[in-house]
Amino acid sequence: MRIRSGDAVALGPGKVELLEAVREYGSISAAARSLGMSYRRAWLLIDELNRSLKSPATHSEQGGQSGGGCTLTPVGENIIRLYRDVEVEAQRSCAKQIAELTRLIRS
Template structure:
């Protein structure tokens, strides 16, 4: 289920179909707040994954149906909240610039997705009980 969640994070969700067999979707949305701001959360991790895949903030933003400005502000806010930046950007020019993840950025993705996976596994029984209460 988590790999499906990671895959669908990069695309717009399909409209919900009314079906007797539709299963509720369970998603963990961990956020780390610092000084009132979200230093790290699901949107920033999704954006880091898109930057890793596409090699630029603008392409990552397009893949997430987000404006370049919004993506740039999220990356900037994330980098300012960390001891070391998660991304490294090259200025545009003949080669067009780009953005890559630093080892810190790679570590953030790995740890964040590990937490989601462990939470899903350790709460599987409670999740199953809760989803049985949902009308389908």
């Protein structure tokens, strides 16, 4: 599922996966590495997401002696929960159609 804001994808599977990685690793750079993504790409995705929201999904700390970090705000946690709930409900509601679509794909 993707939610658009104008021409931009405000929210989609890649951004949710990135939020989950930020939650797990505590930084954008570590999250990016875990997903095989450049730091710049991850930062741009987080920035685009935060700009599309009424309140940001992440909070970044500036680097310093102990380095920086990035944590999820309650909005970010809620996005992950809601997005994953929608996926479960869609799978449950559309199992027949998903199975039919899957049969069209080469194995």
